[in-house]
Amino acid sequence: EQRHGLEAIAGRYLNEAVDKSERLSNWEFELSEAQLQYAARDAAVLIPLRDKLIERIKSLDLVRCAQLEFECVMPVVDLELAGFYMNKERWLEQLAIVEEKRAELANELQEMLGEGAAQASLFGPPRANINLDSQQQVTEALNRLGIPLPDSTRNWKLQPLAAKYPVVAKLLEYRTMQKALTSYGANMVEFINPKTGRLHADFRQIGAPTGRFACTNPNIQQVPHAVEYRRCFMGHPEKRRLVIADYSQIELRILAEFSRDQAFIDAFNSGADLHRVTAAQVFNISQDQVTKEQRDFAKRLNFGVVYGIGAQRFSMMTGLSVTEAEDVLRRYFSTYRGLDAYLRESANRAVSEKQARTASGRLVRFNFDASDRQQISMTQRNGKNAPIQGTSADILKRALRLLKDDLRDTSAKIVNIIHDEIVVEVDEREAESIAEKVERAMCLAGEEYLQTVPVKVESQIACEWTK
Numbered sequence: 001e002q003r004h005g006l007e008a009i010a011g012r013y014l015n016e017a018v019d020k021s022e023r024l025s026n027w028e029f030e031l032s033e034a035q036l037q038y039a040a041r042d043a044a045v046l047i048p049l050r051d052k053l054i055e056r057i058k059s060l061d062l063v064r065c066a067q068l069e070f071e072c073v074m075p076v077v078d079l080e081l082a083g084f085y086m087n088k089e090r091w092l093e094q095l096a097i098v099e100e101k102r103a104e105l106a107n108e109l110q111e112m113l114g115e116g117a118a119q120a121s122l123f124g125p126p127r128a129n130i131n132l133d134s135q136q137q138v139t140e141a142l143n144r145l146g147i148p149l150p151d152s153t154r155n156w157k158l159q160p161l162a163a164k165y166p167v168v169a170k171l172l173e174y175r176t177m178q179k180a181l182t183s184y185g186a187n188m189v190e191f192i193n194p195k196t197g198r199l200h201a202d203f204r205q206i207g208a209p210t211g212r213f214a215c216t217n218p219n220i221q222q223v224p225h226a227v228e229y230r231r232c233f234m235g236h237p238e239k240r241r242l243v244i245a246d247y248s249q250i251e252l253r254i255l256a257e258f259s260r261d262q263a264f265i266d267a268f269n270s271g272a273d274l275h276r277v278t279a280a281q282v283f284n285i286s287q288d289q290v291t292k293e294q295r296d297f298a299k300r301l302n303f304g305v306v307y308g309i310g311a312q313r314f315s316m317m318t319g320l321s322v323t324e325a326e327d328v329l330r331r332y333f334s335t336y337r338g339l340d341a342y343l344r345e346s347a348n349r350a351v352s353e354k355q356a357r358t359a360s361g362r363l364v365r366f367n368f369d370a371s372d373r374q375q376i377s378m379t380q381r382n383g384k385n386a387p388i389q390g391t392s393a394d395i396l397k398r399a400l401r402l403l404k405d406d407l408r409d410t411s412a413k414i415v416n417i418i419h420d421e422i423v424v425e426v427d428e429r430e431a432e433s434i435a436e437k438v439e440r441a442m443c444l445a446g447e448e449y450l451q452t453v454p455v456k457v458e459s460q461i462a463c464e465w466t467k
Contacts, residue, residue, distance in 0.1 A: 010045050013052040018045060065360040068397055069205065075400040075414065076203050082413040082425070083198030084220055085236035088189055094228050095185060102177040106132055109174055112167040113141040132174060142167070150316070160319035180224055191218045197236070203417070209364050210390035211397070213417060221418045233416075233465035241431040243412075244467060245438045245459035246421035247395070247446065249274065251306050253453045254359075254391045260452070261338030268453040275299040281335040282328060301332060306388055308343070308381030343384050350383020351376055358390030359449040391449060392420060399445035406437045416465075423465060431461045 002008070010018045022038035031039075057066050109132060130137040139153050147165050150157040155172060162169040191199050199220055207214020215221040223229050235241045252274060256264040267277045272287075279290040279298035290298075297318065304314055315325035333340035350356055356364045364386040368375040396417065403414065403422070411427035412434045422442065426434045439457045446455030460467060 006042065006045070009053075010049060013056070014045065014048055016045065018042070060363055061361055062363060063361075065211075065358075065362040065394075068360050068394060068401075069211075071401040072205060072397040075404045076205055078404070079400075079414050079417065080200055080203060082415050083193065083196055083200040084233055084415040084423075085198050085425075086188070086192065087232050087234060088192060090232040091188060092186070094232065095181070097228070098177055098180055102174065102181060105170060105174040105177060109167070109170050112170060113138075113145070115145065132171075133178065138171065142171075156313075157316050160316055163319065180229075183219075184223060184229065188218050205397075210386050211358065211360075211362050211393040212389060212419060213393070213396075220416055227466050230465045234463055235425050239428050240425055241428050242415075242462050242465055243424040243426060243431060243435045243438055243459055244421065244462060244465065245424070245435070245442060245457055246418075247392075247442065248456040248458055250395065250420050250446065250455075251388050251392050252302055253446075253450060253455065254388045255306055255339065255342075256453045257450045258387060258391075259336075259339045259342035261336045261342070264336055264339055265452050275302060278302055278332070278335070282331050284331075301328065305332070305339070305343070306385060308347070308384035310381075346384045346387065347380035348383075350379050350386075354379075356383050356386045356390075358387050358394050360391070360394040362390050362394065364390060395446050395449055396420065396422070398448060399442045402441040402445055403438065406441050407434070410434060412437075435459045435461055 002012075005020075007018045007020050010016045018041065019038070022035055025032075025035060027035065057063055110129060113130060130141055132138065135153050139149060142149055142153070145165075145167060147161065147168065149161075155175060158168050158172060162172055188199070191201075193200055199218060201215050201220045202217045204214040204216070213221070220233075223233070233242075252264075253268060256268055264274075267274045273295075275295050275298045276287050276290050278301065279285075279294040280287045282298060282301070283290070283294055285294075300317060301314070304317065309317075311322050311325040311329055314320070314329065315322045318325065320328065346356065350366055351368075354366045354368075356366070358364070364382075366379045366382060368379045370376065396419065399422065400414070400417070403424075407413070407424070411430050412424050413426075414422060415425045416423040422438060424434060424438055439459050442457045443455045446457075
């Protein structure tokens with residue numbers, strides 16, 4: 001993988017060596033002549049480098065994408081400086097509850113897994129006493145219980161077994177608690193800035209090849225959705241409110257736009273519930289006969305298609321046999337034939353051209369071994385998803401740029417972004433007007449890229465980051 005530091009870029013585009021050894025010297029006192037020369041060379045190389053990079057951007061048809069990224073820099077700076085307030089006491093209270101629950105689940109799980117160990121020995125212990133975080137030990141214990149395991153014990157592969165085997169359901173529940181503690185434990189409190197009392201996370205503007213943001217130190221994009229966690233984040237001080245705005249089914253709308261599938265487009269333009277429409281088609285019933293379970297099934301199917309899901313993965317997600325999953329997908333794509341054609345074309349193009357593009361022209365490259373069928377299959381899945389996920393990222397970034405202007409001279413500050421969601425903190429007296437501005441800017445951003453389907457944004461005003 002190519003490096004993108006100044007030294008590497010200057011060598012690649014200017015064939016010029018940039019000595020970075022002086023960077024490791026002590027810069028806390030009066031600068032030496034060598035340090036001054038080093039700093040001057042670093043600055044001087046940027047002018048010819050800029051010219052070369054502009055040529056490169058134009059040759060790859062990335063001007064629109066580059067402009068999008070450049071205009072997003074200052075909104076991201078504002079986002080990081082604003083910070084997000086997290087109530088420390090509430091957070092620690094929630095952790096104590098989770099730790100107690102995890103210990104309770106671990107004890108129950110050891111006893112359930114111990115039944116298999118007891119069967120394997122005349123004097124088997126009532127508890128398994130295994131490392132519940134060890135995939136090998138958990139696999140062995142589940143095998144002793146006679147549970148037909150897939151080729152791994154990853155959560156999504158175990159999910160279909162949970163309804164039939166209580167021990168599997170208990171294991172998945174334990175893992176949820178364990179992940180919450182390891183990813184979002186007491187270490188979150190350590191990131192609270194002592195001067196501002198807020199979390200000032202590091203948002204990586206191009207955190208993925210698709211252009212999606214990534215977030216670290218801490219990752220406040222992936223705080224668990226449970227109310228118990230989200231209620232710890234709030235407007236501060238007391239009279240501040242949060243405007244929580246998110247795009248409705250934006251990736252499915254992008255898929256409708258790209259595929260030009262008329263049935264998909266019509267579903268959005270009619271204002272119908274897409275998941276209900278899909279359920280009616282798949283189950284061959286009228287829309288008013290669709291049950292909640294069937295709608296949820298169709299929802300998983302719709303979003304699975306966005307990520308290039310195949311029959312095997314869909315069977316794992318739903319508990320269907322592979323044959324049944326194939327039949328469902330066949331019925332789905334017979335309903336949305338344009339969608340089927342578009343996804344096949346995207347998959348094939350990813351393999352033949354080794355690249356894909358988003359609506360802004362963002363270039364996503366694919367590297368794979370042409371003799372490895374698994375790598376080809378992964379490239380095909382990424383070829384289907386990258387333009388959709390990447391365009392969603394394009395739209396969010398454009399919305400941030402528009403909001404930079406719209407929120408100027410107000411009390412509002414953007415405090416978090418989560419792929420299709422923007423969280424704004426504002427004084428209570430301005431909350432209603434700011435919510436309208438946020439919705440309008442987000443819709444305008446989406447409409448720059450989507451012309452055949454409507455863009456819908458839903459917002460609410462709350463004291464806490466909860467819906």
